[in-house]
Amino acid sequence: MDDKYSIKVFDPEHILFSRGKGGVFQGIIEGKPYDELVIHRTFPFLYTTRYISVRDVKGDELGVIEDIEKLDDESMKELDKELRFRYFLPTVSRVDSVKQKSDLWIWELQTNLGPTSMAMRNLHEHLQFPGDNRVILTDMNGKRCEIADWEALDAHSRSQLSDVL
Amino acid sequence: MSVLDKLPVAIQTKLQQEPLFSGKTDLMTDGHFGVQWLTVTEQELMLWNVEGKQQLAIKLSEVTDARTAGGVGGGSLMIDTKKGPVVAARYTAALTTLFSFAAKLIGALAKGEERPVISEKEFPRYCPKCSNPLSEGTQVCPLCKNNKKVILRMLSYAMPYKLQMVAAGFLLILTTLVELIPPYLTKVMIDDVLQPKDTGSALLTVVIGLGVTALLMSVMQTVRGLIGVWVGSKLMGDLRKDVYSSLMRLSLAFFDRRQTSQFIGRVNSDSEAMRQFMTDGVIWASGESLRVVAIFIIMFGLDWKLTLFAMLPMPFMILVSMKLWPKIGRRWYQQWRAIFRLNVLVGDSLQGVRVVKAFGQEKTEMSRYAVANREVVRHNIRIEGLWQGVFPLFSFIAGIGTLLIWYNGGLSVIHNELQLGTLMALIAYLSMLFGPLQWVSQMINWASNAIAAADRVFEIMDTPSEVPEVKDPAVIGTIEGHVRFDKVTYGYEKHHPVIKDINLDVEAGEMIGLVGHSGAGKSTFINMICRFYDTDEGAISIDGIDLRRISQTDLRSQIGVVLQETFLFDGTIAENIAYSKPDATPVEIMQAAKIANAHDFIVRLPDGYDTRVGERGHRLSGGEKQRVSIARAIIHDPRILILDEATASVDTETERQIQEAITRLIKGRTTFAIAHRLSTLRNANRLVVLERGRIVEVGTHEELLEKKGAYHKLVEAQQELSKIKGVEG
Numbered sequence: 001m002d003d004k005y006s007i008k009v010f011d012p013e014h015i016l017f018s019r020g021k022g023g024v025f026q027g028i029i030e031g032k033p034y035d036e037l038v039i040h041r042t043f044p045f046l047y048t049t050r051y052i053s054v055r056d057v058k059g060d061e062l063g064v065i066e067d068i069e070k071l072d073d074e075s076m077k078e079l080d081k082e083l084r085f086r087y088f089l090p091t092v093s094r095v096d097s098v099k100q101k102s103d104l105w106i107w108e109l110q111t112n113l114g115p116t117s118m119a120m121r122n123l124h125e126h127l128q129f130p131g132d133n134r135v136i137l138t139d140m141n142g143k144r145c146e147i148a149d150w151e152a153l154d155a156h157s158r159s160q161l162s163d164v165l
Numbered sequence: 166m167s168v169l170d171k172l173p174v175a176i177q178t179k180l181q182q183e184p185l186f187s188g189k190t191d192l193m194t195d196g197h198f199g200v201q202w203l204t205v206t207e208q209e210l211m212l213w214n215v216e217g218k219q220q221l222a223i224k225l226s227e228v229t230d231a232r233t234a235g236g237v238g239g240g241s242l243m244i245d246t247k248k249g250p251v252v253a254a255r256y257t258a259a260l261t262t263l264f265s266f267a268a269k270l271i272g273a274l275a276k277g278e279e280r281p282v283i284s285e286k287e288f289p290r291y292c293p294k295c296s297n298p299l300s301e302g303t304q305v306c307p308l309c310k311n312n313k314k315v316i317l318r319m320l321s322y323a324m325p326y327k328l329q330m331v332a333a334g335f336l337l338i339l340t341t342l343v344e345l346i347p348p349y350l351t352k353v354m355i356d357d358v359l360q361p362k363d364t365g366s367a368l369l370t371v372v373i374g375l376g377v378t379a380l381l382m383s384v385m386q387t388v389r390g391l392i393g394v395w396v397g398s399k400l401m402g403d404l405r406k407d408v409y410s411s412l413m414r415l416s417l418a419f420f421d422r423r424q425t426s427q428f429i430g431r432v433n434s435d436s437e438a439m440r441q442f443m444t445d446g447v448i449w450a451s452g453e454s455l456r457v458v459a460i461f462i463i464m465f466g467l468d469w470k471l472t473l474f475a476m477l478p479m480p481f482m483i484l485v486s487m488k489l490w491p492k493i494g495r496r497w498y499q500q501w502r503a504i505f506r507l508n509v510l511v512g513d514s515l516q517g518v519r520v521v522k523a524f525g526q527e528k529t530e531m532s533r534y535a536v537a538n539r540e541v542v543r544h545n546i547r548i549e550g551l552w553q554g555v556f557p558l559f560s561f562i563a564g565i566g567t568l569l570i571w572y573n574g575g576l577s578v579i580h581n582e583l584q585l586g587t588l589m590a591l592i593a594y595l596s597m598l599f600g601p602l603q604w605v606s607q608m609i610n611w612a613s614n615a616i617a618a619a620d621r622v623f624e625i626m627d628t629p630s631e632v633p634e635v636k637d638p639a640v641i642g643t644i645e646g647h648v649r650f651d652k653v654t655y656g657y658e659k660h661h662p663v664i665k666d667i668n669l670d671v672e673a674g675e676m677i678g679l680v681g682h683s684g685a686g687k688s689t690f691i692n693m694i695c696r697f698y699d700t701d702e703g704a705i706s707i708d709g710i711d712l713r714r715i716s717q718t719d720l721r722s723q724i725g726v727v728l729q730e731t732f733l734f735d736g737t738i739a740e741n742i743a744y745s746k747p748d749a750t751p752v753e754i755m756q757a758a759k760i761a762n763a764h765d766f767i768v769r770l771p772d773g774y775d776t777r778v779g780e781r782g783h784r785l786s787g788g789e790k791q792r793v794s795i796a797r798a799i800i801h802d803p804r805i806l807i808l809d810e811a812t813a814s815v816d817t818e819t820e821r822q823i824q825e826a827i828t829r830l831i832k833g834r835t836t837f838a839i840a841h842r843l844s845t846l847r848n849a850n851r852l853v854v855l856e857r858g859r860i861v862e863v864g865t866h867e868e869l870l871e872k873k874g875a876y877h878k879l880v881e882a883q884q885e886l887s888k889i890k891g892v893e894g
Contacts, residue, residue: 022251023194024243035249044237085196088239088257100495114198121624124502125423142258144238163495 008063010054015065017075017082025082027075029054029062037062039082045130048087052079090116092137092147095157098164105164107137111145118143123164135165172202175217182206185280186270188263192239192255194220203242203254203264205271210244212254221253231271233264235661242268316612319619322403323443326396330448333392337452340385345459346378348593352467356586389448397444404436408622416631417697421657429512431625435618442615450608460598467587467594471577474569475595478562486609489555494613496551500544501617507537552610567595632699638716644708644723646673646804646835648694652703655693662701663689664858673708673804676836678846680879681855687839690855691807694837695724707805725803725834727827729810731790738767739774741793745801753800761796762826763789788819795826806831808838820845843883852876 010029017027017037026035040053042064052065068076068083090111097108105126107118118139120126128136135147147153150161172180172187186205193199194212201220202213210228212221223244230245231253242254242264256264269281323330350371358367409432464472514521514530521530570591577583650669656662664686671677679687692698693705696712705712712720722745733741742757743749749757754774758764766789770776778785778793785793798806808827824845831838831848840846847866854862854875861875869876 020249020251022244022246022249024250024252038234081196085239085241085255086234086236088192088196088236090198111198113196116198122621123498124505138238139259142238142261144258163492163499165499 008061010063010065012065012067012070012072015071015075017071017078019078019081025078025085027054027078034062039079039086041083041087044087045134045136048083049080052083089136089144089146090114092145092153092157094154095147095160098160107139109145116143116145118145127165172204173215173217175215176202176204176213179213179217179219180204180206182208185274186267188260188267190254190256190264191260192257194252194255196255201254203267205267205274207274210253210271221251223251223253225271225274228271228275230275231268233261233268235261240264244271315616315619315623318623319439319443319615320447322400322439323396323447325403326399329392329396333389333396333448334451336385336389336392337448338455340382340389341452341456341459343378343382343385344456344597345463345594347375348590348597349463350374350378351593352584352586352590354586355589356584360585393444393448397440400443401436401440404439404622405432408432408436408625411626411628414630415625415628417692418631418657419628431621435622438614438618439622442611446608446611446615457598460594464591464594464598467591468574468583471570471574471583471591474573475566475591475598477569478566482559482562485555485558489551490609490613493548493551493609494617496544496548497610497614498617500541500548503537503541503544507534507541510534510537567592570595632696632713632717634717635714638719639710639714641708641710641715641719641723644804646723647671647708648805648835649706649709650693650703651706653693653700653705654702655689655698655700657689657698662858664693664855667703667860669853669860669863671835671837673835674833675851676831676838676849678849678852679837679839679855680843680846680852680876682879685855686858687855688809689858691809691837691839694805694807695726696720722801723804724807725798725801725805726807727791727795727798727809731787731794733778733785733790733793735777737772737775737777738770738793741778742774742796742800744797749800754796757796757800758793760799760826760829761792762822763792763796766792788816788823791819791823792826795823795830799830804834806834806836808836808840810839810841843880854879 014030015027017025020026020035024036025039026033027037028034029037034056036057038055038057038059040055041048042051042053049069050067052068054062054065056062065071065079068079071079090113092109092111094110095107096110096115097106099106099108105120105123107120109116109118118137120137120139126138126140128138130136133147133149133151135150137145137147147161150158150165153161172184176187184204184206186203188203190201190203191198193201200215202215204211204213207225209222209224211219211223213219223246227246227248228244229247232243232245234241234243239255239257240261241252241256244251244253254264254267266281272278273280354368354371358371412428412432461472464475510533514534521527570588574583574588574591578585578588648669648671650667653667654662654665667690669677679690681687689698693700694712696705696717699713707715707720707723734744739751739754742754746753751774755764758767758774767774767776778790808831820842827838828848838846838849846852850865851863852866852869853860854869856875862869862872864872864876870880
């Protein structure tokens with residue numbers, strides 16, 4: 001039995017992830033099959049594909065995956081997909097407009113998952129700047145989008161952003 | 166029937182029977198944005214695409230349970246079937262409530278339980294008209310409602326002072342008109358006195374005229390200024406009062422999510438910005454526009470052709486102003502946010518200054534400050550720079566008009582078509598005209614700043630309290646203290662419930678000890694009784710009356726709280742004890758302190774009950790503060806008493822004293838106590854063991870020990886710990 005007060009880092013060789021018939025994320029962890037697994041990013045801002053906490057349905061941690069790149073292709077693909085489902089954070093590819101209507105800020109965005117719009121009561125509580133040029137937008141309902149590097153966006157987007165960031 | 170969204174006809178026609186539930190997702194099952202439909206009938210649940218093509222169908226007979234798996238920013242509806250779990254639908258955070266309800270319904274159908282009834286809370290929070298999200302606690306869309314514009318709303322604050330404002334306005338009109346006299350007198354002087362070399366009394370008359378107008382102007386300006394200051398200060402006072410009372414009205418949940426020190430500055434600086442606009446701005450703007458009109462009338466009267474030259478640059482200036490307006494507003498807000506972040510940072514590190522010093526992190530804090538400070542400087546330069554750039558541009562353009570008049574007017578004077586005095590008067594009026602026009606940009610500045618401030622202030626005022634006051638509250642009088650939890654579920658962030666499905670019936674006068682690991686939901690449990698938060702599901706009642714039907718003043722007057730973190734207000738010990746009963750007599754105060762085992766130490770203080778405590782006052786020890794706060798609870802004489810780790814931070818002897826005080830305090834009152842040391846709960850009639858937000862065991866100390874369950878484990882763990890402590894000691 002492992003010490004319950006130390007973080008268990010998985011050996012990537014002993015981990016297999018797949019997707020069940022019902023579209024549920026499952027896997028075989030060190031020889032033991034689980035028909036549903038829950039994952040958490042431990043550092044959602046800093047390391048999006050590293051240090052992934054794997055838990056059973058009850059929420060008990062089975063261990064941590066240091067880097068998803070080290071898994072086999074199939075497992076990595078499924079884990080990456082599951083991360084995208086669990087951390088619904090579309091990446092903004094273009095900012096169509098940022099408008100202030102009445103007392104709402106309305107953002108019209110193009111993302112890697114399709115177009116969307118976000119509404120915020122204000123900017124100072126709905127924008128996060130985790131560092132570099134990254135911006136996390138959270139709308140009134142908790143929907144989030146990410147701008148990976150706002151200076152790398154096209155000129156139109158940048159001009160939309162220059163007075164609101 | 167729980168049909169929510171209206172099904173598209175394409176799907177409607179394919180359903181065999183009327184659905185029990187139909188709801189629209191905003192994500193496809195592959196995680197992309199898009200719409201799918203979920204329908205639930207008595208027999209099965211189905212997922213459709215918008216064209217009405219079936220994507221998934223599960224027979225309810227196959228289903229064992231349903232739940233939502235909440236992610237970050239979104240979630241999925243999971244159906245547990247006999248063949249394993251299935252992802253039925255995915256959605257963004259906006260629809261969490263809707264699909265939580267769907268999960269409950271499907272679960273109930275599968276297990277043959279009573280079907281849940283949909284509540285208003287579970288409706289998707291979108292405006293039916295413009296599909297923009299609605300803010301919490303309202304079904305009125307901020308975009309679609311006939312919004313009283315911010316400016317109008319702001320000006321409504323000036324209404325009580327309309328008399329004074331009208332007086333100021335009247336004086337302003339007068340001043341403006343009087344101001345227009347000197348250039349005309351100058352014209353008279355040049356054309357009728359100086360050029361004809363008239364040596365009569367005309368010169369003296371004109372000079373006296375100039376002197377009188379100057380005197381009149383300064384008197385009127387003084388009076389107007391005084392009115393302005395008076396109205397302005399009153400306005401500021403009203404605004405500040407309103408913002409503060411809005412803040413006090415808001416529920417605890419609002420403050421949980423925000424850093425409180427930010428509001429200190431906001432109350433003042435935002436109301437100042439609004440005040441500036443309303444008094445200086447409005448009076449000034451109306452005065453200046455009036456002056457512009459008057460000047461044009463006079464100028465046209467003097468020489469209409471030359472006046473047209475003067476007007477040439479104006480359209481350009483108006484255009485530039487219109488273009489700049491929104492930009493300046495945004496930059497003001499940007500600048501404000503930079504300062505806001507700086508203030509939050511200062512607030513944080515000053516509040517935690519002990520930690521900063523203890524870890525020797527002053528340098529890190531300074532560099533964090535430096536970064537935020539650089540941002541403020543950058544934004545400051547941007548906004549001030551824009552403004553500094555616009556101002557000279559406007560002056561220059563205005564200057565072009567003057568040049569045109571000089572040239573054309575000069576030619577006319579040379580050709581004797583125009584008198585020199587008239588030209589001089591025109592030039593003088595023109596410079597008066599461009600004064601206000603140049604200051605249009607200042608006005609833009611003020612107005613944008615004020616509107617940004619007003620937006621923030623009104624946002625606070627418009628935020629509905631999450632624990633709304635009931636319209637006609639039930640009269641409770643003095644309660645017995647019978648408390649009942651009925652299937653209570655609550656989470657600080659909805660859908661991440663901290664306490665789940667709590668059922669508990671507490672007799673009047675009973676003492677309940679709440680035990681469990683930290684994070685088990687003990688404090689939340691207690692917060693629910695105080696109605697700091699409203700239940701997400703289920704209800705809490707006191708003497709059979711739902712908490713939500715009791716007015717909060719009535720409720721709080723029946724509940725007394727002693728917390729681990731004692732907070733004493735700035736004031737004397739006596740004032741602090743009598744906080745909830747300001748008319749308490751000195752004897753009552755002493756009596757309360759005596760019961761709380763506080764009387765003796767208070768009397769020994771040099772200033773006795775008049776000792777100032779709080780931020781600027783005498784420093785009491787943790788145990789002393791605790792006993793003062795117990796005295797505060799005693800004098801409050803509540804029917805329900807809440808003790809949250811009341812003895813956690815004191816030594817054994819003090820704990821004994823506090824324990825004694827508490828034993829006296831709880832007599833005859835319904836008491837809920839949380840204590841880390843289980844031994845302090847030995848007086849409890851029943852112990853409630855919480856684990857991950859659920860009640861796992863209820864019973865007396867002995868019963869639970871015999872059961873050898875969760876409580877037994879906690880007791881054992883604590884005995885281990887005290888053994889270790891014994892060795893250390």
